[in-house]
Amino acid sequence: MFYILCPYCKEHREEEEFHPRGQAHLMRPEDPDNTTDEEWGDYLFFRDNPRGIHHEMWVHSVGCRKFFNITRNTVTYEILETYPMGEQPTITADDPSVRHEQGAQVADGGWQTVGARPENTALNEETSS
Amino acid sequence: MQRYSGFGLVKHAFGHHENWERQWRNPEPKKQYDVIIVGGGGHGLATAYYLAKEFGVRNVAVIEKGWLGGGNTARNTTIVRSNYLWDEAGRLYNHSLDLWKGLSQDLNYNVMFSQRGVLNLGHTLQDMRDIQRRVNANRLNGIDSEVVTPQQVKEIEPEIDISNRARYPIMGASWQKSAGVARHDAVAWGFARGADSHGVDLLQNTEVTGFKIRDGKVLGVHTNRGDIEAHTVGCVAAGNSGVLAKMAGIKLPLESHPLQALVSEPLKPILNTVTMSNHVHGYVSQSDKGDLVIGAGIDGYLGYGQRGSYPTIEHTLQAIVEMFPMFSRVRMNRQWGGIVDTCPDACPILSKTDVKGLYFNCGWGTGGFKATPGSGHVFAASLAKGEMHPIAAPFSIDRFHTGALIDEHGAAGVAH
Numbered sequence: 382m383f384y385i386l387c388p389y390c391k392e393h394r395e396e397e398e399f400h401p402r403g404q405a406h407l408m409r410p411e412d413p414d415n416t417t418d419e420e421w422g423d424y425l426f427f428r429d430n431p432r433g434i435h436h437e438m439w440v441h442s443v444g445c446r447k448f449f450n451i452t453r454n455t456v457t458y459e460i461l462e463t464y465p466m467g468e469q470p471t472i473t474a475d476d477p478s479v480r481h482e483q484g485a486q487v488a489d490g491g492w493q494t495v496g497a498r499p500e501n502t503a504l505n506e507e508t509s510s
Numbered sequence: 511m512q513r514y515s516g517f518g519l520v521k522h523a524f525g526h527h528e529n530w531e532r533q534w535r536n537p538e539p540k541k542q543y544d545v546i547i548v549g550g551g552g553h554g555l556a557t558a559y560y561l562a563k564e565f566g567v568r569n570v571a572v573i574e575k576g577w578l579g580g581g582n583t584a585r586n587t588t589i590v591r592s593n594y595l596w597d598e599a600g601r602l603y604n605h606s607l608d609l610w611k612g613l614s615q616d617l618n619y620n621v622m623f624s625q626r627g628v629l630n631l632g633h634t635l636q637d638m639r640d641i642q643r644r645v646n647a648n649r650l651n652g653i654d655s656e657v658v659t660p661q662q663v664k665e666i667e668p669e670i671d672i673s674n675r676a677r678y679p680i681m682g683a684s685w686q687k688s689a690g691v692a693r694h695d696a697v698a699w700g701f702a703r704g705a706d707s708h709g710v711d712l713l714q715n716t717e718v719t720g721f722k723i724r725d726g727k728v729l730g731v732h733t734n735r736g737d738i739e740a741h742t743v744g745c746v747a748a749g750n751s752g753v754l755a756k757m758a759g760i761k762l763p764l765e766s767h768p769l770q771a772l773v774s775e776p777l778k779p780i781l782n783t784v785t786m787s788n789h790v791h792g793y794v795s796q797s798d799k800g801d802l803v804i805g806a807g808i809d810g811y812l813g814y815g816q817r818g819s820y821p822t823i824e825h826t827l828q829a830i831v832e833m834f835p836m837f838s839r840v841r842m843n844r845q846w847g848g849i850v851d852t853c854p855d856a857c858p859i860l861s862k863t864d865v866k867g868l869y870f871n872c873g874w875g876t877g878g879f880k881a882t883p884g885s886g887h888v889f890a891a892s893l894a895k896g897e898m899h900p901i902a903a904p905f906s907i908d909r910f911h912t913g914a915l916i917d918e919h920g921a922a923g924v925a926h
Contacts, residue, residue, distance in 0.1 A: 382819060382820055382821070383819075396819065396821060397821050400810065401810040401811040403765075418911045418912065418913070419911050421911075422910045422911035422912075422913075423761075423911075425854070425910075426763040426854045426910040427761050427762075427763045427910070428763065428764075428765055430752035430753075430762075430764055430765050430766055430812065431812075432750075432753055432814050435812055437811065437812065453811070455766075455812045455813050455814050455815075456814045456815060457815070458813060458815055
């Protein structure tokens with residue numbers, strides 16, 4: 382169960398009051414009539430799907446009904462920050478402190494590692510049953 | 511391979527069952543293979559099995575970072591059906607259903623496929639219209655399917671509540687009699703044993719850490735046990751497909767979500783069939799052990815944690831209790847989550863990529879188990895011939911740019 386700080390209501394509320402709405406900071410192509418099929422398909426369907434830090438849009442659907450953004454770790458499920466629409470995240474996957482302290486699975490070399498590694502106990506514990 | 515039979519069982523009983531052969535080897539990786547399958551779940555193992563058995567490609571390795579069938583193969587609710595709306599999806603899932611029917615004999619391994627039928631309930635007028643449309647589409651595609659009334663639902667599943675007391679009373683259902691359930695672990699083990707017996711190397715605890723790609727052609731994979739060469743690589747990694755694709759510099763339109771299931775304490779036989787409801791959001795069947803196997807919906811957010819949220823469990827159990835009020839005091843035994851790779855149109859991706867020789871079979875989302883043999887079969891054919899099998903061809907990744915989507919949200923939705 383997430384306790385989410387709504388940046389408008391300034392209160393931690395339970396997950397059930399909110400609704401996730403997918404990746405944050407998506408920009409609709411400025412001139413949709415003149416985009417290629419490639420660009421339009423990318424905008425409609427292709428999303429980041431990181432193992433680690435993810436910026437996502439949520440709506441406080443049974444509260445103030447406003448949209449806002451969350452930076453969350455998709456492996457540990459830890460919420461690192463919430464911030465209103467129009468603002469940029471202060472924590473990103475490139476942040477070196479995040480890599481170590483939050484256990485984000487971002488490896489060097491431009492790609493992300495797959496799966497549980499012996500040195501990462503947090504991940505191993507989650508592979509239950 | 512040691513063949514299993516009733517006679518063998520009796521013979522080994524005299525030896526206190528101590529002399530059974532191991533079901534598969536645990537080989538050291540070779541330097542080079544004709545085909546590498548990344549991912550040792552049901553679909554990956556099935557692909558390797560059919561490659562070796564039907565398409566004569568025997569120099570094959572299956573690379574698995576954990577153990578065989580340890581991901582979603584072991585975490586699903588084991589439902590097998592093929593009543594999908596669109597022609598392309600109907601063909602794919604029905605091809606799979608046809609293979610299921612002879613699978614135990616084919617593999618010489620009891621996958622406990624039980625064609626006990628699947629009910630997809632309708633609770634609103636629109637539900638019933640959609641069901642009628644889907645049933646008609648199914649029948650045109652030669653898939654057995656019929657619309658049944660609440661009274662017929664009650665005859666099939668006597669404990670269900672068809673009264674008007676429910677918040678969403680049952681107005682009817684679609685009924686696929688040839689659908690059913692199978693034993694998920696046995697499917698993975700059966701395919702693994704079959705593949706191994708045809709010479710496939712099953713490399714467990716081997717993690718792919720990158721791809722060797724030169725001039726737009728795949729030359730092999732980097733693993734934690736050294737580099738392995740192959741000019742054809744098929745990735746069948748479910749929730750981790752996106753991560754693999756990123757290594758190869760490919761984007762996939764997938765989002766990974768936790769999907770939960772739970773089982774109750776064992777009960778005496780009470781359910782005859784599989785009951786699914788999109789509208790109230792839950793599905794239930796009873797395993798041969800007697801526990802109720804209950805499936806929930808996905809959590810709406812991205813997650814790789816292999817666990818789901820409590821609100822989702824609560825929501826699912828509300829639906830189950832609404833359909834079967836007598837289950838209100840059944841205690842739940844275990845709950846788990848798998849990571850499903852959902853596609854925007856709720857259909858899988860079986861496709862070539864921009865990298866020559868690199869193929870992906872992913873995006874099965876919440877409903878891949880039923881397709882295990884069919885997916886493996888058509889994917890193996892595609893890998894062997896270098897051309898996508900006609901049944902697999904419409905599931906190309908190109909459809910997200912051409913717009914030729916196969917929108918199965920109606921037939922898939924929650925109860926996939």
